[in-house]
Amino acid sequence: MTRGGIALFLIRAIVGLAFIFHSMMKLPDPAGWMGPMGFAPAWLQWVVTFVELCGGAAIIVGFLTPVAAFLLAIDMVVAIFRFHLPAGGHFVGGRAAFEVPLVYLVVMIALLIGGPGPFSLDALIFRRRGAKAKGS
Numbered sequence: 001m002t003r004g005g006i007a008l009f010l011i012r013a014i015v016g017l018a019f020i021f022h023s024m025m026k027l028p029d030p031a032g033w034m035g036p037m038g039f040a041p042a043w044l045q046w047v048v049t050f051v052e053l054c055g056g057a058a059i060i061v062g063f064l065t066p067v068a069a070f071l072l073a074i075d076m077v078v079a080i081f082r083f084h085l086p087a088g089g090h091f092v093g094g095r096a097a098f099e100v101p102l103v104y105l106v107v108m109i110a111l112l113i114g115g116p117g118p119f120s121l122d123a124l125i126f127r128r129r130g131a132k133a134k135g136s
Contacts, residue, residue, distance in 0.1 A: 008117030015107050019056030062120020073108035076101045
């Protein structure tokens with residue numbers, strides 16, 4: 001076990017769990033959680049709920065990590081630029097502060113650049129495929 005691999009797993013687990021919890025708050029009304037003044041249509045609110053739920057789970061187990069990280073990164077960019085900043089959010093402090101979605105965004109970018117680490121389904125799946133290809 002490498003210390004870096006354990007650290008990546010812990011980061012993936014906590015951030016993935018946070019996305020799942022965010023989606024669970026939206027699940028009672030997945031097409032209307034933004035309320036009547038929301039900027040996104042109902043179908044897009046469904047998409048965000050699905051991406052946060054399934055993407056969070058995928059990040060935890062490290063499955064299709066680049067896809068999940070990319071979609072969740074887009075989610076955070078939209079959250080920062082369409083909600084937090086227009087609502088007068090500061091970097092830290094206050095209702096619309098954007099430090100948390102920014103941290104999530106940076107974690108998703110880090111996973112896109114560095115991968116999910118050795119303790120992931122991606123590593124297990126692609127390691128086996130690579131071994132089979134080399135043995136052919």
